Amino acid sequence: MAVISYRQALHDTLRAELARDEVVFLIGEEIGVFEGSYKITAGLLAEFGPERVRDTPISEEGFVGAAIGAAMLGLRPVVEIMTLNFSLLAINQIVNHAAKMHAMFGGQVSVPMVIRTPGGGGQQLAATHSQNIEVWYAHVPGLKVVAPSTPADAKALLAAAIRDDDPVIVLENLALYNTKGEVPDGEQVAEIGRAAVIKPGRDLTVVAYSRASVIALDVARQLEADGVSVEVIDLRSLRPLDRDTTCASVRKTSRAVVLEDDWLSYGVGAEIAATIQEGAFDFLDAPVRRVAAAEVPLPYAKPLERAALPDAGALAKVIREVLDATRFAR
Amino acid sequence: MAGKARAAKPGAAGHAPSGGEPPEVLRGYYRQMALVRAFELRAAQMYTQARIGGYCHLNLGEEATVVGLMAALESRDYLFTTYREHGYALARGLDPGRVMAELFGKATGVSGGWGGSMHLFDAEARLLGGYGIVGGQIPPATGAALALAYRGEPGPDAEAVMCLLGDGTTNIGAFHESLNLAALWRLPIVYVIINNRLGMGTPVERAAAEPDLYKRGCSYRIPGERVDGDDVLAVRDAAREALRRARAERQPGLLEAVSYRLRGHSVVDPAAYRSGAETGRLRALDPVPAFRARLLEAGVLDEEAALRIEEEADQQVTAAVTYADDSPDPTPDQLFAHAYASPVPNTPRQLPGDPVVSGQ
Numbered sequence: 001m002a003v004i005s006y007r008q009a010l011h012d013t014l015r016a017e018l019a020r021d022e023v024v025f026l027i028g029e030e031i032g033v034f035e036g037s038y039k040i041t042a043g044l045l046a047e048f049g050p051e052r053v054r055d056t057p058i059s060e061e062g063f064v065g066a067a068i069g070a071a072m073l074g075l076r077p078v079v080e081i082m083t084l085n086f087s088l089l090a091i092n093q094i095v096n097h098a099a100k101m102h103a104m105f106g107g108q109v110s111v112p113m114v115i116r117t118p119g120g121g122g123q124q125l126a127a128t129h130s131q132n133i134e135v136w137y138a139h140v141p142g143l144k145v146v147a148p149s150t151p152a153d154a155k156a157l158l159a160a161a162i163r164d165d166d167p168v169i170v171l172e173n174l175a176l177y178n179t180k181g182e183v184p185d186g187e188q189v190a191e192i193g194r195a196a197v198i199k200p201g202r203d204l205t206v207v208a209y210s211r212a213s214v215i216a217l218d219v220a221r222q223l224e225a226d227g228v229s230v231e232v233i234d235l236r237s238l239r240p241l242d243r244d245t246t247c248a249s250v251r252k253t254s255r256a257v258v259l260e261d262d263w264l265s266y267g268v269g270a271e272i273a274a275t276i277q278e279g280a281f282d283f284l285d286a287p288v289r290r291v292a293a294a295e296v297p298l299p300y301a302k303p304l305e306r307a308a309l310p311d312a313g314a315l316a317k318v319i320r321e322v323l324d325a326t327r328f329a330r
Numbered sequence: 331m332a333g334k335a336r337a338a339k340p341g342a343a344g345h346a347p348s349g350g351e352p353p354e355v356l357r358g359y360y361r362q363m364a365l366v367r368a369f370e371l372r373a374a375q376m377y378t379q380a381r382i383g384g385y386c387h388l389n390l391g392e393e394a395t396v397v398g399l400m401a402a403l404e405s406r407d408y409l410f411t412t413y414r415e416h417g418y419a420l421a422r423g424l425d426p427g428r429v430m431a432e433l434f435g436k437a438t439g440v441s442g443g444w445g446g447s448m449h450l451f452d453a454e455a456r457l458l459g460g461y462g463i464v465g466g467q468i469p470p471a472t473g474a475a476l477a478l479a480y481r482g483e484p485g486p487d488a489e490a491v492m493c494l495l496g497d498g499t500t501n502i503g504a505f506h507e508s509l510n511l512a513a514l515w516r517l518p519i520v521y522v523i524i525n526n527r528l529g530m531g532t533p534v535e536r537a538a539a540e541p542d543l544y545k546r547g548c549s550y551r552i553p554g555e556r557v558d559g560d561d562v563l564a565v566r567d568a569a570r571e572a573l574r575r576a577r578a579e580r581q582p583g584l585l586e587a588v589s590y591r592l593r594g595h596s597v598v599d600p601a602a603y604r605s606g607a608e609t610g611r612l613r614a615l616d617p618v619p620a621f622r623a624r625l626l627e628a629g630v631l632d633e634e635a636a637l638r639i640e641e642e643a644d645q646q647v648t649a650a651v652t653y654a655d656d657s658p659d660p661t662p663d664q665l666f667a668h669a670y671a672s673p674v675p676n677t678p679r680q681l682p683g684d685p686v687v688s689g690q
Contacts (some may be wrong), residue, residue: 025480047404050662051480056511057510057511057514059507059510059511060508061503061504061507062467062469062472062504062507062508062511063469063507063511064469064471065466065468065472065473065504065508066467066470066473066476066508066511067470067473068469068473069410069471069472069473069474069475069476069477070469070471070473070474070476070477070480071473072458072470072474072477073408073473073474073477073478074477075477075480077473091470092463092466092504093466093470093504095465095472096463096466097461101459102670102671103444103668103669104441104444104445104449105441105444105445105449105451105459106439106440106441106442106443106444106445106668107667107668107671108441108450108451108452108453109451109453109458109459110671110672111671112342112671141669141678142669142670144670144674164672164674165670165671165672166670166671171656191674191675192674192677193676193677194675194676195675212365222358224519228594237676240674240675240676240677241676241677242675243676243687244676244687244688247687274686275686275687278686278687279686279687287546314605319575
């Protein structure tokens, strides 16, 4: 077991999958000669050549759609969209086509395509380059959306996505690329559609995904010192959504908070809260709270950006409020 | 490479009627045109009787283009079409009964009743879909050509892709992005603009700043050619040559086939934007009677043989309606049958009103 970065885990998995299966190829802007905007594909052009690491012009709808067509004929394209924001240029192909084809054509064709793309704010990239619009895709039947929060999951979920016969969006996160963690050696393929309890606890459940899971884990560890036992659930898959793991946890802890980087309204937190009230209503001691981004286009100036994004302080405060409201005593 | 326009004479002119063509080939084309005509007239009728739902776009007036293009396309090639596609499916060899069954939303339809008129699909016939979103098929068709280039070598026997699109579609971004990619990457694909002069009700001249649509490939050094879409042989020959270059030279092509839509945009459109005089003029240009007259004149058909072909087409369509009528509806227990190609845990299978989580 090696300790490597999230970026390295993605890179190594792409390399291993390219070597494993010749129908796998990479396609996207600046992934070859430039080695990727975030260097995930560094060295792969030299190793696998321009057919398998295919640079594209700036044509998101064109090259995402081309990946769909290549997948229809049995190739396994792994598309890099430079950031999640740019996926909006291709959303017609993703939502109206990739997501529909298997069902709409009566099961005669599948689209084994992966779209890797980083979301997330906090880098002073301002409003158009800082969005978390993964929930738009998580809303759509026919797509799968996974969101690894650790290097180990980056490896295992990306490998699963590449081997899956459906279009899978692998949500990466700019703030996670340099984070490090233990990654098991050898082939690791996760099961898409399962959440994980990444820290067991008794008193309160925090549900999160992607960067928010890392924050939630930090906060939970700090609260441990105060005698508060927080269970942290990393959703890992936004579609399909593993509701049972969340409900089972809340039936045990009776309290729940959702942390997400996205805007609050209509978000993952809303879906989780609705799930909990249906699946664990009788066990709840307090309303489910959501900690999410302020509902503004994310500003550039650091104090404004910081104020808009949820952080460990906001999560800890809300956890404390829920505990106090339920007369929690350690 | 500005491309060229073949003499696009309207009506029955064009190639000499029998110029070296085996008579049985010409009769075969007429048989297919007659079948498409009969099928589409019956589809319109079935639509007005509410046997067909949703949208329904007909190939009436486009029969020569349909049959010419499909004659050029080899069985090893792949076809992506628009939502105006019944005729292409028939000329590609799909069973008329299964096409009609799809329009009727039956389980035996070519897409199992999931797609309807706009989304016909047959993996075996390499008809990779009708597409209901204007131009949605162009990037995937380009990607299918990328897959062919990824796997195979160019040559006279190589596979190629034909991607159909309407005249209005040449104004969308995906058209231009895709042509650029196809030319950059030298992909074996022929884009065919089916120019019926109207994008719904908007004439080409009001929608395209370069209304000679075949010239729009020149930004990408893709040679363009315009053919008389009412001339089945001209269409076939131009498509064959474009496909040859795509196969052998990996040279993508752009073909514009000009014909006239004889009816409204869809079955429910009365085409009130057309004058009575224009409607009359279009009838005179109708490619089906025109081709019939050519074949009679050339002695390839006599009146009796022509009538027999038309009766057979009618009988085929009647049999298709009977087959569709007799076919079972898809059943609700199949609603999630195609949720995913790779099954995964926690896939939603709730019907409206079902609980989202199992009991507490």
